[in-house]
Amino acid sequence: MSKISSRLSLNFFSVVFFCLWYNRAMIEKVFRDPVHNYIHVDHQVIYDLINTKEFQRLRRIKQLGTSGYTFHGGEHSRFSHCLGAYEIARRITKIFDEKYPEIWDQHESLLVMTTALLHDVGHGAYSHTFEHLFDTNHEEITRQIITNPETEINQVLIQVAPDFPEKVASVINHTYPNKQVVQLISSQIDVDRMDYLLRDSYYTGASYGRFDLTRILRVICPVENGIAFKRSGMHAVEDYVVSRYQMYMQVYFHPASRAMEVLLQNLLKRAKFLYEKQKDYFALSSPNLIPFFEKRVTLKDYLALDDGVMNTYFQVWMSSPDTILSDLAQRFINRKVFKSIIFSTETEKYLKVMRNLVAGVGFDPDYYTAIHRNFDLPYDFYRPDVEKPRTQIEIVQKDNSLAELSTLSPIVESLTGTRHGDNRFYFPKEMLKDAGLFSENSKTFLSYIKNDQFIYGESHKHEY
Structure with a gap:
C-alpha cells in the first residue's frame, strides 16, 4: 500500500472514529x-x-x-x-x-x-x-x-x-x-x-x-x-x-391578544411607510430593521432581531416626530388595546361605514382600523384532494387494523372538518366614548353595534 493510500485510509477511519465518539452517550x-x-x-x-x-x-x-x-x-x-x-x-x-x-x-x-x-x-x-x-x-x-x-x-x-x-x-x-x-x-x-x-x-x-x-x-x-x-x-x-x-x-384567538397583534402590525406598517422619507431617523432609532425595510435581508440580519430589540425600538419611536408612529408605539408599549366587533360575510361589505366614522374623528383608518380573521381546524381526516392534506390520527384495533379517530369518537367527529373562529373589525377604544367631540360620531358608531356584533345592514343601505 502506498503512503498516500495509507494516509487516506487513516483519515477515513479517523473521521469514522470521531463520528462514533461524538454520537456517544x-x-x-x-x-x-x-x-x-x-x-x-x-x-x-x-x-x-x-x-x-x-x-x-x-x-x-x-x-x-x-x-x-x-x-x-x-x-x-x-x-x-x-x-x-x-x-x-x-x-x-x-x-x-x-x-x-x-x-x-x-x-x-x-x-x-x-x-x-x-x-x-x-x-x-x-x-x-x-x-x-x-x-x-x-x-x-x-x-x-x-x-x-x-x-x-x-x-x-x-x-x-x-x-x-x-x-x-x-x-x-x-x-x-x-x-x-x-x-x-x-x-x-x-x-x-x-x-x-x-x-x-x-x-x-x-x-x-x-x-x-x-x-x-x-x-x-x-x-x-x-x-x-x-x-x-x-x-x-x-x-x-x-x-x-x-x-x-x-x-x-383571544380578542385582546389579536388587538395587540393589530397594533403591532400597524405600527410596523407605519414605520415601513415612513422609511423612504426618514432614512436618517430610522438609521439611528432602529438600525437592525433597515435590511427589512430595504428587502435585502441576510440570515445574519434576521438573527440580529429578537423581541427585546424590537421593544427597545418601539420605546424610541414613542418620541417620534410622526404623531401616528409615536401614538401607535405608546399604545403598544403601554397596552392601550384596540376594541373589536365581530362581523359576518354578509355585513363585511358595510365596514367602510365604520372606517369613515373612525376617519371622521381624526384617526387614519389605514393605521387605526383592521380586519383580523382567525380560524382553526381542530381536527380533520386525510383528504387527498386538498392542497395540504392532513395526516389523520390512527387508532390500532384489537385485530391490529387501523381506524381513523373520528370514526370511533363522536366528540372528535363533531369537531372534524369544521373551521372554528371569527372575523373581527378593530378600532380605537375612543370610538366607544360618548363625550366631547366624539359624541355624534360615537352615537352613530355605537348604533351599529349590538352585543359586540356589527349589525349594520339592509335598513342602512341608503347611508352606504
Whole structure:
C-alpha cells in the first residue's frame, strides 16, 4: 500500500472514529422544567446544540408573542418550548427503541430528538406578525440555520455525519422518506403540539390545554407508514384534540391578544411607510430593521432581531416626530388595546361605514382600523384532494387494523372538518366614548353595534 493510500485510509477511519465518539452517550445533564419536571440530555450533540448562539437566541423570543399582554403569565420563551418538544421526543424514541425494535429503526432516534429540538429555531421577533409584514418564513429560516455552514448549529450537526444537517432539514420540510419520523415532528398529534399545549396552559393559567401525556406516551406506537395509538388509550387522544380546540378558542384567538397583534402590525406598517422619507431617523432609532425595510435581508440580519430589540425600538419611536408612529408605539408599549366587533360575510361589505366614522374623528383608518380573521381546524381526516392534506390520527384495533379517530369518537367527529373562529373589525377604544367631540360620531358608531356584533345592514343601505 502506498503512503498516500495509507494516509487516506487513516483519515477515513479517523473521521469514522470521531463520528462514533461524538454520537456517544454523555454523562446525563438535566434541566428543571415546570411542565416535564426534568428534561434529560444524554447525547453530546444535543447538549452542544443547546449551547449554540442560534439556539440561545430563542431565550429572547416569546413563545406566545402578544398573548403575554392578555395572559400575564404567558412570558415563556421558544427556548423552553423547544427543550420541551425535545424531551417528549426523547421519551417517545426511548419507548420505541425498547418496545418496537422490529418496526422502529433506533438509528432514527437521534434524528427525531435533534429535529424536535431545532424545529422552531427560525422563529423571529413577534414571529407571525413580523412574517406577514416583511414576507419572511420561519420554516425556511429554520432550514437555512440548519444547513448554512456559517452557523454554529450546522457546525455541530456535521460532526454527527456530513449529511446530518440535510436530514434534519428534510424532516422539517416533510420530505424525509421515513413517515414515522416526520409524523413525530409534524402531524395532528406531534411533539411540538403536545408540548406547546401543556406549556401554554401552564404559563397562561388556562387549564383547557391539559391532557394526559403519560397515557398518550403509553399507547403511542410506530406502524408501517407512520405512528398510531392503541385503542385502550383512545380517550386520552380524544381529550388532547378537545384540549387543542379549547386552547385555540380561549387563548390563541383571544380578542385582546389579536388587538395587540393589530397594533403591532400597524405600527410596523407605519414605520415601513415612513422609511423612504426618514432614512436618517430610522438609521439611528432602529438600525437592525433597515435590511427589512430595504428587502435585502441576510440570515445574519434576521438573527440580529429578537423581541427585546424590537421593544427597545418601539420605546424610541414613542418620541417620534410622526404623531401616528409615536401614538401607535405608546399604545403598544403601554397596552392601550384596540376594541373589536365581530362581523359576518354578509355585513363585511358595510365596514367602510365604520372606517369613515373612525376617519371622521381624526384617526387614519389605514393605521387605526383592521380586519383580523382567525380560524382553526381542530381536527380533520386525510383528504387527498386538498392542497395540504392532513395526516389523520390512527387508532390500532384489537385485530391490529387501523381506524381513523373520528370514526370511533363522536366528540372528535363533531369537531372534524369544521373551521372554528371569527372575523373581527378593530378600532380605537375612543370610538366607544360618548363625550366631547366624539359624541355624534360615537352615537352613530355605537348604533351599529349590538352585543359586540356589527349589525349594520339592509335598513342602512341608503347611508352606504
